[in-house]
Amino acid sequence: MTAMATTTPAPTVDRISPAADAARRVAQTVTDPELPMLSLADLGVLRDVWVDDGRVVVVITPTYTGCPAMDTMRDDLVYTLRAAGYHDVEVRTTLHPPWSTDWISAEGKRKLAEYGIAPPGPAPSAVTGPVPLVLTPTVRRVDCPVCGSADTVELSRFSATACKALRRCRTCQEPFEHVKEI
Amino acid sequence: MGFDNAYEAITEGTDDARWAFGTGFEDPLAGIDTTLPDGVDAAELATYCLGLGDDALIMSHRLQQWCTNLPELEEEVAIANIALDLLGQARLLLSRAAATSPGPGEDHLAFFRAEHEFRNVRLTEVENGDFGELIARLLVFSTWRLALFARLTEAADPVLVAIAAKGVKELTYHRDYAAQWAVRLGGGTAYSRERLAAGLDAVWPYVGELFVSGDAGGVAVDPATVREEFDGVLTQVLKAATIPVPEVPARPGVGGRYGRDGVHTEAMGYVLAELQSVARAHPDGVW
Numbered sequence: 519m520t521a522m523a524t525t526t527p528a529p530t531v532d533r534i535s536p537a538a539d540a541a542r543r544v545a546q547t548v549t550d551p552e553l554p555m556l557s558l559a560d561l562g563v564l565r566d567v568w569v570d571d572g573r574v575v576v577v578i579t580p581t582y583t584g585c586p587a588m589d590t591m592r593d594d595l596v597y598t599l600r601a602a603g604y605h606d607v608e609v610r611t612t613l614h615p616p617w618s619t620d621w622i623s624a625e626g627k628r629k630l631a632e633y634g635i636a637p638p639g640p641a642p643s644a645v646t647g648p649v650p651l652v653l654t655p656t657v658r659r660v661d662c663p664v665c666g667s668a669d670t671v672e673l674s675r676f677s678a679t680a681c682k683a684l685r686r687c688r689t690c691q692e693p694f695e696h697v698k699e700i
Numbered sequence: 701m702g703f704d705n706a707y708e709a710i711t712e713g714t715d716d717a718r719w720a721f722g723t724g725f726e727d728p729l730a731g732i733d734t735t736l737p738d739g740v741d742a743a744e745l746a747t748y749c750l751g752l753g754d755d756a757l758i759m760s761h762r763l764q765q766w767c768t769n770l771p772e773l774e775e776e777v778a779i780a781n782i783a784l785d786l787l788g789q790a791r792l793l794l795s796r797a798a799a800t801s802p803g804p805g806e807d808h809l810a811f812f813r814a815e816h817e818f819r820n821v822r823l824t825e826v827e828n829g830d831f832g833e834l835i836a837r838l839l840v841f842s843t844w845r846l847a848l849f850a851r852l853t854e855a856a857d858p859v860l861v862a863i864a865a866k867g868v869k870e871l872t873y874h875r876d877y878a879a880q881w882a883v884r885l886g887g888g889t890a891y892s893r894e895r896l897a898a899g900l901d902a903v904w905p906y907v908g909e910l911f912v913s914g915d916a917g918g919v920a921v922d923p924a925t926v927r928e929e930f931d932g933v934l935t936q937v938l939k940a941a942t943i944p945v946p947e948v949p950a951r952p953g954v955g956g957r958y959g960r961d962g963v964h965t966e967a968m969g970y971v972l973a974e975l976q977s978v979a980r981a982h983p984d985g986v987w
């Protein structure tokens with residue numbers, strides 16, 4: 519699915535056998551180091567898993583280019599797969615197409631909200647040509663994950679990790695994080 | 701099997717496990733096909749990526765120096781995030797430059813090059829000023845870089861295209877942040893207006909060189925082609941901020957040579973001393 523920037527798979531690549539399925543299921547259990555309630559699969563970071571002549575190849579994509587968790591994700595994937603008996607594991611990175619919050623699964627969004635983090639709405643559609651300038655704070659409806667109120671405001675577009683914005687609820691007064699749409 | 705921790709699992713069988721700088725700091729392009737497409741000149745692509753990578757590295761360093769010095773916690777977090785995005789862009793671009801030509805890798809490019817080998821524009825390296833200067837510099841830098849990156853998504857090299865496509869999403873946030881602060885400072889008190897105007901005057905001498913075509917213009921987007929979009933955005937922001945466009949002469953280069961040619965200001969040596977001293981003192985450092 520992300521063939522463009524990854525090495526073209528050899529003809530021995532196997533994505534469909536029970537063995538490939540089993541390896542994929544193990545990779546899908548690995549969680550995000552910064553959002554531990556989400557698996558890398560829920561987050562849309564896990565892009566592909568295949569088996570090639572006994573080697574398990576896992577393809578991941580960074581959320582943001584500076585994401586410091588990429589190395590940890592790689593290590594966690596290798597560790598988890600090795601612990602499950604897969605000794606020959608290769609983790610590849612793909613940059614294209616760029617990660618979008620639209621790739622977070624419905625289950626992932628539900629888990630975020632349950633954890634107190636407002637999930638993203640639909641990502642802005644990609645523009646071609648000059649990117650339009652926005653001079654006023656973006657007004658979008660984000661429901662408070664604590665009390666459910668729609669009366670919330672953005673405090674800062676940046677928060678404790680690159681992928682989140684900081685908001686406050688005007689009903690219950692609680693501050694909360696919001697995975698911002700990209 | 702049976703490793704006690706992830707570190708042990710990945711270092712088994714290798715004897716050069718190093719963290720931070722050194723070979724153990726993973727290649728951010730690991731597993732990406734870095735084969736050059738036909739018709740792309742390797743040396744030109746390397747030069748082009750080095751320029752954009754050095755811009756991000758040095759700008760990120762200047763932003764990192766703001767940490768613990770910003771007026772509010774929200775601004776601390778915002779500037780740290782922007783610095784982190786740019787550091788990520790720097791790693792990818794320096795890795796791309798390194799993969800393009802035989803020579804030292806990403807870490808070596810960052811930590812062991814001399815001042816005249818850095819290709820960043822001078823705007824990124826000059827001494828930090830006050831908050832008004834920070835916003836002015838970030839506005840100019842991110843407006844220029846976003847215009848460039850948006851056009852790079854049609855470049856010939858697929859790796860550069862992928863890096864640019866990710867960068868566009870990040871830079872859009874950076875530019876909006878700086879532009880919205882510029883409007884707030886311009887429309888605020890007499891003092892906040894004065895500080896923003898002074899900040900713009902301080903960075904304006906370095907604007908002209910952003911659009912100099914340079915040696916590697918043929919391999920991807922020629923920066924001269926984004927001048928019009930840059931002027932349009934800046935005019936729009938400064939109009940909303942009710943601040944006139946600065947009329948300050950450009951700071952000349954040396955014999956027509958600027959940051960992209962390795963000719964820097966006196967501030968650059970201090971940036972590199974801070975950035976490189978630990979790696980240079982412990983070239984085989986392991987931690």
Ligand SMILES: [Zn+2]
Pocket residue numbers: 662663664665666667687688689690691692
């Ligand atoms: Zn609430």
